[in-house]
Amino acid sequence: MSDAAFAIDHVLSLQGTSSPPAPCLVAGDYHAVFAGLPSRTTRFITPYKGQDDAWRTAGFTPCVHEDVFESALVLAPRQKDELMGLLSNVAQRLMPQGLLMASAPNDGGGRSLVKVLAALGFDVHEASKHKCRVVWGRVPSAFAAAIPATALPHLRDDGLWTQAGVFAWDGIDAGSRFLLQHIGEGRRGIWADFGAGIGVLGRELLQSHGDVMRLDCYEHDGRAVACAGRNLADFGGRAQVIWSNIPAMVFAPLYDGIVMNPPFHAGRDVRASLGQAFITQAYAALKKGGVLLLVANNHLPYETLLGELFAAVIPVAVGHGYKVIQAVK
Numbered sequence: 001m002s003d004a005a006f007a008i009d010h011v012l013s014l015q016g017t018s019s020p021p022a023p024c025l026v027a028g029d030y031h032a033v034f035a036g037l038p039s040r041t042t043r044f045i046t047p048y049k050g051q052d053d054a055w056r057t058a059g060f061t062p063c064v065h066e067d068v069f070e071s072a073l074v075l076a077p078r079q080k081d082e083l084m085g086l087l088s089n090v091a092q093r094l095m096p097q098g099l100l101m102a103s104a105p106n107d108g109g110g111r112s113l114v115k116v117l118a119a120l121g122f123d124v125h126e127a128s129k130h131k132c133r134v135v136w137g138r139v140p141s142a143f144a145a146a147i148p149a150t151a152l153p154h155l156r157d158d159g160l161w162t163q164a165g166v167f168a169w170d171g172i173d174a175g176s177r178f179l180l181q182h183i184g185e186g187r188r189g190i191w192a193d194f195g196a197g198i199g200v201l202g203r204e205l206l207q208s209h210g211d212v213m214r215l216d217c218y219e220h221d222g223r224a225v226a227c228a229g230r231n232l233a234d235f236g237g238r239a240q241v242i243w244s245n246i247p248a249m250v251f252a253p254l255y256d257g258i259v260m261n262p263p264f265h266a267g268r269d270v271r272a273s274l275g276q277a278f279i280t281q282a283y284a285a286l287k288k289g290g291v292l293l294l295v296a297n298n299h300l301p302y303e304t305l306l307g308e309l310f311a312a313v314i315p316v317a318v319g320h321g322y323k324v325i326q327a328v329k
Helices: 002-014 032-036 049-057 080-092 110-119 172-178 198-208 222-231 233-238 273-286 303-309
Strands: 022-026 042-045 071-074 095-107 125-129 132-138 189-194 212-219 239-243 255-260 286-297 312-320 322-327
Touching: 002 032, 002 095, 002 125, 002 322, 022 049, 042 125, 042 273, 042 322, 049 212, 071 080, 080 110, 080 273, 095 110, 095 273, 110 132, 172 198, 172 286, 189 273, 198 212, 198 222, 198 233, 198 255, 212 222, 212 233, 222 239, 233 239, 255 273, 273 286, 273 303, 303 322
Parallel strands: 022 042, 022 071, 071 095, 189 212, 189 255, 212 239, 255 286
Antiparallel strands: 095 132, 125 132, 286 322, 312 322
């Protein structure tokens, strides 16, 4: 999203200003471009714990429900329902005739931004820069929000709470499905799920392994955290869900086991280093003799790091483009 932030900055400069009208709401990841915005009159919204931390570290304050704004800058997500819901939500927070400006990479939903904003009743202007599209307009006097039902928390066909924009929001992803087939027997003690999403792996672990006394579910997307809390509510005190930025945390060796389908994308970039950071943190969080059970795409290079850290690394299964690995500390 960094190019989209640069593109917004470029359009603002063409309009003869470095800052949009205050007070201003920024929806999206923190970027150095936003450091020049006045922190006293700028608020942010993001579902991601790491980005929430970054905004706060830079001196900004999160938006609260009663805040209203003269302008808003949106780093637009690619998923259509998520985007429509976000733009509607942001527009509702703007004063009459408030300015809404959004940007996305051309190949990441940018080409459809004009159509989406126009569907909300805006008279849309547009520009291109840094292979991104920037669109903007004033909130129409008769604005009516159009938030798709899928952009709100809802029950999907398998009975789990979900929301457009969270990982695998419309069904269990293939990697997690493969891991569910190979969780194994005899899991017990205190466990964690690193990158828990809406709680798919955690729910199966708790249902099938009564000797798992507690499961701590760590997840960076606050929307998924809310869904996981509902999906795991039946397990009472055996499950807790924690909004977290795993790579930045400090863990004590607490867990008998950790299950995970680690992320390997930062935005649209493939970064094996992100999954490797999860593995390193899992090692720190496991007791001696504790078990890490993970699934990954076959091409991801995790075995070397696992071998360097863990006492034993055991290939469990390979198939459908995925591998399940068990590592013992």
